[in-house]
Amino acid sequence: MVELYSDYLGLPSTDPSRWRLNCTSLGETSWKYISEADSKKIPQCNCTKWLLNADNFSTPEPDVGNGDANFKAYNAAYNGASFLKLLQNQDSGTFPNQYKGPMFMTICYVGSMYVGRKEIPECEKIEIIRYIVNTAHPVDGGWGLHTTGKSTVFGTVLNYIVLRLLGMSKDHVVCRRARSTLHRLGGAIGAPHWGKIWLSILNLYKWEGVNPAPAEFWTLPYIVPIHPARWWIHTRAIYLPMSYLCGISYACELTPLLQEIRNEIYTTNFDEIQFSKHRNTVCQVDLYFPHSTILNVINSAIVWYQNYLRPDWLVKYSNKKVYELIRKEIVNTEYLCVAPVSAAFCSIVTCIEEGADSPEFERLMEAFAGNVFHGPQGMTVMGTNGSQVWDCSFFVQYLFMANLAELPEFQDAVTNAYKFLCRSQFTHECVSGSYRDKRVGGWPFSTKTQGYTVSDCTAEALKAVIMVKRSPVFAAIHDEISEEALQKAIDVLLSLQNVGSIEYGSFATYEKIRAPLIMEKLNPAEVFENIMVEYPYVECTDSCILGLTYFSEYYDYRKDDIDHSVKIAADYIKKVQGKDGSWYGCWGICYTYAGMFALEALYTIGENYENSEVVRRGCDFLVKKQLSDGGWSESIKSAELMCYINDDKGSLVVPTSWALIGLLLADYPDKEVIDRGIQLLKSRQLRSGEWKFEQIEGIFNHSCAIEYPTYRFLFPIKALGIYAKKYGKRAI
Numbered sequence: 001m002v003e004l005y006s007d008y009l010g011l012p013s014t015d016p017s018r019w020r021l022n023c024t025s026l027g028e029t030s031w032k033y034i035s036e037a038d039s040k041k042i043p044q045c046n047c048t049k050w051l052l053n054a055d056n057f058s059t060p061e062p063d064v065g066n067g068d069a070n071f072k073a074y075n076a077a078y079n080g081a082s083f084l085k086l087l088q089n090q091d092s093g094t095f096p097n098q099y100k101g102p103m104f105m106t107i108c109y110v111g112s113m114y115v116g117r118k119e120i121p122e123c124e125k126i127e128i129i130r131y132i133v134n135t136a137h138p139v140d141g142g143w144g145l146h147t148t149g150k151s152t153v154f155g156t157v158l159n160y161i162v163l164r165l166l167g168m169s170k171d172h173v174v175c176r177r178a179r180s181t182l183h184r185l186g187g188a189i190g191a192p193h194w195g196k197i198w199l200s201i202l203n204l205y206k207w208e209g210v211n212p213a214p215a216e217f218w219t220l221p222y223i224v225p226i227h228p229a230r231w232w233i234h235t236r237a238i239y240l241p242m243s244y245l246c247g248i249s250y251a252c253e254l255t256p257l258l259q260e261i262r263n264e265i266y267t268t269n270f271d272e273i274q275f276s277k278h279r280n281t282v283c284q285v286d287l288y289f290p291h292s293t294i295l296n297v298i299n300s301a302i303v304w305y306q307n308y309l310r311p312d313w314l315v316k317y318s319n320k321k322v323y324e325l326i327r328k329e330i331v332n333t334e335y336l337c338v339a340p341v342s343a344a345f346c347s348i349v350t351c352i353e354e355g356a357d358s359p360e361f362e363r364l365m366e367a368f369a370g371n372v373f374h375g376p377q378g379m380t381v382m383g384t385n386g387s388q389v390w391d392c393s394f395f396v397q398y399l400f401m402a403n404l405a406e407l408p409e410f411q412d413a414v415t416n417a418y419k420f421l422c423r424s425q426f427t428h429e430c431v432s433g434s435y436r437d438k439r440v441g442g443w444p445f446s447t448k449t450q451g452y453t454v455s456d457c458t459a460e461a462l463k464a465v466i467m468v469k470r471s472p473v474f475a476a477i478h479d480e481i482s483e484e485a486l487q488k489a490i491d492v493l494l495s496l497q498n499v500g501s502i503e504y505g506s507f508a509t510y511e512k513i514r515a516p517l518i519m520e521k522l523n524p525a526e527v528f529e530n531i532m533v534e535y536p537y538v539e540c541t542d543s544c545i546l547g548l549t550y551f552s553e554y555y556d557y558r559k560d561d562i563d564h565s566v567k568i569a570a571d572y573i574k575k576v577q578g579k580d581g582s583w584y585g586c587w588g589i590c591y592t593y594a595g596m597f598a599l600e601a602l603y604t605i606g607e608n609y610e611n612s613e614v615v616r617r618g619c620d621f622l623v624k625k626q627l628s629d630g631g632w633s634e635s636i637k638s639a640e641l642m643c644y645i646n647d648d649k650g651s652l653v654v655p656t657s658w659a660l661i662g663l664l665l666a667d668y669p670d671k672e673v674i675d676r677g678i679q680l681l682k683s684r685q686l687r688s689g690e691w692k693f694e695q696i697e698g699i700f701n702h703s704c705a706i707e708y709p710t711y712r713f714l715f716p717i718k719a720l721g722i723y724a725k726k727y728g729k730r731a732i
């Protein structure tokens with residue numbers, strides 16, 4: 001059992017056996033704390049027990065367990081899949097998990113509820129406090145941008161405020177330690193832009209000290225290259241409601257509690273702070289991406305314009321346009337919004353426009369529950385409302401790749417995941433005027449409700465669905481999705497490929513690149529990089545190749561277009577390979593992640609170690625990084641510093657699997673290298689088939705780590721399965 005800081009401190013906790021996870025057929029989750037009497041009547045499902053670390057979680061008893069003399073890679077893949085099957089939710093077919101890591105999300109829930117004067121249920125309060133306490137930095141008691149980061153002003157001030165809003169006393173040791181770290185870092189005055197925005201909304205800072213986000217941008221014609229609708233989906237979704245709030249300098253009512261907090265988070269007296277001088281004051285520890293000079297000049301000009309020229313009517317006019325767009329986002333995502341940060345700001349705007357008691361605000365807060373997730377350390381707000389489609393696509397594919405999907409004992413699990421994918425494909429377009437692309441045929445990362453197509457999620461889901469449709473064993477469910485629906489997915493994928501000169505052939509995340517990459521110079525967020533516009537991503541490009549090539553193996557639709565698309569995508573991948581043979585990954589950590597994707601893409605177009613220089617260099621890079629125990633290890637620092645760095649913890653299961661998959665698919669000739677990696681994966685597996693959490697696997701925007709709890713099952717199963725398929729069931 002992990003020792004939790006909250007237990008050590010004697011903080012209250014709820015009874016894990018009373019929590020129930022509700023999951024709709026579309027994969028939307030919400031947690032309910034039921035009464036003791038009900039909890040005796042309504043059973044808690046096995047996957048929920050696992051999520052909460054319950055003692056009575058029942059694990060499979062394997063035929064051949066780890067430690068037995070004839071325990072081979074095949075058995076390890078089999079046991080891993082048997083274990084993962086237990087984590088599948090029966091109502092949806094998904095693998096619900098606490099998709100956590102970022103430490104600036106919980107304020108979104110607690111802050112909007114506070115602004116709307118809605119009470120958070122006691123059971124949630126207790127668990128949110130526990131999560132924050134349990135993720136405090138062990139040495140200084142502060143919080144970082146993400147759970148494994150150093151303490152920053154951003155993380156510390158926001159989580160401190162959450163604790164205080166939820167009722168923790170300022171004299172509690174947790175608050176005292178956090179406050180002293182916050183003061184050591186210079187106090188709340190050094191919060192980055194988004195931190196300052198939250199502080200201002202909560203009346204803990206003054207808007208004149210916040211860099212501007214003028215709503216007027218939204219009134220420009222789309223043809224203007226810097227129009228916000230050309231920005232990356234997340235950034236524009238966040239700046240949209242933010243610009244409304246900036247425009248009216250919204251601050252919630254100053255309650256006695258907020259008054260107290262004002263006196264706690266600064267190193268000087270609140271009333272003496274000249275906020276307008278602190279627009280650009282950002283603590284050095286927080287600063288990952290400093291402002292460009294051009295941004296500072298533009299900001300000063302806008303501030304001057306806002307102070308001396310800006311007519312009231314223009315603010316009203318722009319905010320009206322902004323609110324219309326917010327309404328469209330709400331409709332397109334059934335009140336969820338693209339992700340929690342924008343959801344919170346949209347909720348606050350709605351609260352202002354419609355009132356705290358309006359059904360609109362209530363529905364937004366209800367939908368927000370999809371982002372709130374419980375776990376052994378407590379409850380938190382996740383990076384998105386889950387990773388449902390992404391996980392199910394991999395589950396289906398990797399069970400096929402490991403020759404397990406068609407075994408009777410896995411057919412139900414594959415069927416459930418497949419049906420979920422079929423239900424999750426987009427079937428209707430966004431309302432017009434939302435600045436959104438056509439989405440029918442696409443797939444999202446999480447749920448259909450969330451509503452945003454992602455290029456690689458579409459490609460991976462498409463591949464998974466075709467695998468089931470090609471298998472005679474699954475004949476009864478082939479018609480769950482029509483061939484025409486697959487063709488629509490192809491249309492979406494082809495429409496997403498970039499054709500600009502620098503990024504020719506690549507794929508970005510949600511849309512084609514809509515604005516020049518140089519726009520990054522205007523990135524105001526200070527703590528993230530590559531957020532302004534879409535960028536070409538090697539992993540997304542790789543996945544798209546997988547989806548496109550797999551489709552065209554079995555169907556004739558748009559063959560020439562697909563061939564051309566795959567060719568230019570592969571050229572792009574080759575072009576961006578580093579001199580040392582590596583690829584830099586943006587969504588997983590980091591070179592091992594991207595290496596796997598690139599080598600798999602090249603494998604599908606027939607390139608391997610024998611016949612391709614690019615593949616050879618890719619493999620040699622990975623092999624050089626193998627550690628003496630046969631495993632691979634990669635640290636989040638790789639992503640931040642853009643060079644390969646091992647993690648302090650030594651070999652890790654997930655990067656080892658990534659490297660092995662790349663080498664196996666590339667037909668790397670030295671089997672000894674691969675055998676040693678396979679041994680490591682086997683040695684880390686428990687007899688039940690489980691692999692325990694070792695290290696955070698994902699990243700975004702170069703600086704923020706995020707956990708993918710299913711990766712430590714999916715990728716070892718894939719690696720072990722491909723190995724067993726290639727070298728036989730009796731190989732090590």
Ligand code: LAN
Nearest residue numbers: 234235339383384445454456509528587699700701
């Ligand atoms: C994700 C998670 C999944 C991820 C992959 C599918 C793995 C990737 O290949 C494409 C990009 C995507 C969809 C992605 C984009 C950015 C997200 C949504 C996240 C990393 C999860 C959280 C993050 C979101 C931007 C968080 C909000 C913070 C901002 C800096 C805007």
